Amino acid sequence: MDLKLDQVSHHYGATNVLDDISLTVKKDEIVCLIGPSGCGKSTLLRFIGGLERPSSGQILQIGEPPAASLNPLTYIFQDFALLPWRTVEGNVSLALEDHKLPKAEQRAIVEDVLRRTNLSDFAKALPRQLSGGMKQRVAIARALSVRPAVMLMDEPLSALDSQTRELLMDDLVDLWTRESFTAVYVTHNLAEAVRLGHRIVVLSRRPGRIREIVEIDMPLAERKDRVHELEVKQHHLWDLMREEARAADRELADV
Amino acid sequence: MSETTMTNADIREAEQNAAPIARPVPFRGGGFVYKPVRIAGPLVFIVLIAIWEFGSDTGWISPLVLPAPSEAWTAFMNLVHSGLLWKHLGASLQRLVIGWTAGTALGIVAGLAIGLFSVARSGLQPLVSALFPVPKIALLPLFIIWFGIDEGSKVATILFGTFFPTVISTYSGVDNVDRTLIRMGQSFGLSWTSIVRKIVIPGAMPAILSGFRISISIAIVLLVAAEMIGAEYGVGAYILMAGSLMATDQLIAGVAILSVLGLIIAWLIGLAEKYFLRWRT
Ligand SMILES: Nc1ncnc2c1ncn2[C@@H]1O[C@H](COP(=O)(O)OP(=O)(O)OP(=O)(O)O)[C@@H](O)[C@H]1O
Numbered sequence: 001m002d003l004k005l006d007q008v009s010h011h012y013g014a015t016n017v018l019d020d021i022s023l024t025v026k027k028d029e030i031v032c033l034i035g036p037s038g039c040g041k042s043t044l045l046r047f048i049g050g051l052e053r054p055s056s057g058q059i060l061q062i063g064e065p066p067a068a069s070l071n072p073l074t075y076i077f078q079d080f081a082l083l084p085w086r087t088v089e090g091n092v093s094l095a096l097e098d099h100k101l102p103k104a105e106q107r108a109i110v111e112d113v114l115r116r117t118n119l120s121d122f123a124k125a126l127p128r129q130l131s132g133g134m135k136q137r138v139a140i141a142r143a144l145s146v147r148p149a150v151m152l153m154d155e156p157l158s159a160l161d162s163q164t165r166e167l168l169m170d171d172l173v174d175l176w177t178r179e180s181f182t183a184v185y186v187t188h189n190l191a192e193a194v195r196l197g198h199r200i201v202v203l204s205r206r207p208g209r210i211r212e213i214v215e216i217d218m219p220l221a222e223r224k225d226r227v228h229e230l231e232v233k234q235h236h237l238w239d240l241m242r243e244e245a246r247a248a249d250r251e252l253a254d255v
Numbered sequence: 256m257s258e259t260t261m262t263n264a265d266i267r268e269a270e271q272n273a274a275p276i277a278r279p280v281p282f283r284g285g286g287f288v289y290k291p292v293r294i295a296g297p298l299v300f301i302v303l304i305a306i307w308e309f310g311s312d313t314g315w316i317s318p319l320v321l322p323a324p325s326e327a328w329t330a331f332m333n334l335v336h337s338g339l340l341w342k343h344l345g346a347s348l349q350r351l352v353i354g355w356t357a358g359t360a361l362g363i364v365a366g367l368a369i370g371l372f373s374v375a376r377s378g379l380q381p382l383v384s385a386l387f388p389v390p391k392i393a394l395l396p397l398f399i400i401w402f403g404i405d406e407g408s409k410v411a412t413i414l415f416g417t418f419f420p421t422v423i424s425t426y427s428g429v430d431n432v433d434r435t436l437i438r439m440g441q442s443f444g445l446s447w448t449s450i451v452r453k454i455v456i457p458g459a460m461p462a463i464l465s466g467f468r469i470s471i472s473i474a475i476v477l478l479v480a481a482e483m484i485g486a487e488y489g490v491g492a493y494i495l496m497a498g499s500l501m502a503t504d505q506l507i508a509g510v511a512i513l514s515v516l517g518l519i520i521a522w523l524i525g526l527a528e529k530y531f532l533r534w535r536t
């Protein structure tokens with residue numbers, strides 16, 4: 001299943017947030033969205049996930065999601081969004097309980113995703129017992145359990161320290177290499193964008209427009225060892241961002 | 256190279272010669288953290304009662320003003336032996352349990368409705384604000400007309416008294432449920448009932464339980480007041496009777512029964528909190 005954003009524009013009251021965004025997300029591709037703070041990245045992601053409607057334009061699913069997919073468009077949140085009163089297991093099964101699966105199958109899925117995210121030993125732990133990185137792993141496991149067609153990730157690593165971020169980035173790359181998934185990945189971090197993105201969409205400051213789309217065709221698995229080659233791309237992205245970020249910064253100060 | 260090491264060594268030596276006294280940095284942290292001191296609570300009771308008993312024995316506290324704790328204890332034992340304790344206590348507990356359970360159950364339902372539906376909120380919130388401050392005991396005569404002089408009016412007083420604080424604590428609990436958790440539920444396509452049952456209600460639980468602490472105290476106050484106005488049995492009736500006979504030892508015994516009741520209930524709610532909120536840090 002592909003996604004097509006068709007001339008999406010949006011305003012909250014008098015503020016224009018997004019302006020004429022058209023973009024296609026192809027199957028098995030990770031599209032990174034970067035842009036200055038407040039340019040409407042999270043808003044765009046909410047539109048893609050069907051949690052909100054744009055003022056104009058539309059978001060189209062092209063083709064059917066795989067039959068096995070329980071929740072084609074699945075979110076991963078910056079602040080993990082785990083239920084503190086449920087164990088790791090319980091948090092994962094939450095996503096499955098409304099799908100009327102046989103109990104045994106549900107249990108098998110939970111076990112499987114916990115194993116794939118190296119969480120099997122923590123099945124009975126409560127979120128408060130886990131570190132930030134672990135919590136985000138649980139959120140990733142929960143997202144995988146519903147076999148998403150597209151994963152919508154809003155700064156999934158921003159709440160983590162840089163070492164943990166590095167580890168989780170490796171995990172995501174491994175996961176993608178083993179079983180490729182489709183994702184829209186919002187981030188502030190250019191290093192993350194060049195490590196994970198097949199295409200990187202640079203948005204301008206508010207109202208967010210597409211400034212440029214940068215393609216990186218180096219296989220994800222090789223990027224870790226060829227960081228220096230990516231540096232050129234990263235610099236280019238930074239040049240694009242700097243101007244926008246500066247202007248956005250000043251705009252906020254003016255208010 | 257060697258010169259610099261020399262100078263460095265020199266400096267170090269000079270520092271050592273000056274040898275300022277080494278002492279640990281002064282500790283300024285600590286405090287402002289609640290650590291339970293288990294014996295403190297009982298100790299306060301014991302000391303107060305001991306002083307009181309001592310004062311009565313030495314005649315420093317006149318028996319006319321306040322009977323000695325030992326006399327109140329004797330009055331209490333008389334109550335036990337006559338078998339009347341269970342009659343009074345049983346009647347009171349029955350009213351308390353029925354009134355409080357019904358009041359909080361209805362209060363939770365109404366609170367959830369206000370928390371979840373805009374129409375209910377707009378419609379009921381002003382009503383709750385208008386009726387909450389009305390002393391329910393002032394309505395007892397009306398309740399007696401409506402629900403009868405017997406159990407009905409007393410249970411109704413307690414029910415109304417506990418209903419409103421429960422409504423308020425429930426809907427503020429719902430208001431405080433983390434919106435991103437609800438968003439998360441929606442993003443996984445959970446049904447509305449699942450979101451309410453698995454996200455909203457557990458999230459509102461801390462507020463609901465702390466509402467229980469308030470509503471149970473209100474229930475006990477109203478219970479005694481209602482029993483004083485018209486009841487044959489009940490701790491309130493016993494206290495009223497003792498008061499009208501100037502039997503202050505019995506009066507103190509009756510008040511002590513209420514205090515112990517309050518303590519036991521607070522302890523039970525503490526247990527419930529430990530159980531339902533064990534996920535909290
Ligand atoms: N529900 C809302 N009502 C009104 N304004 C909103 C709402 N949500 C977002 N906005 C505004 O829309 C703009 C874009 O917000 P959004 O959260 O999408 O930005 P973002 O690019 O994700 O920013 P950040 O990088 O800080 O996460 C902001 O100016 C924000 O204040």
Ligand SMILES: [Mg+2]
Pocket residue numbers: 041042043154
């Ligand atoms: Mg955002």
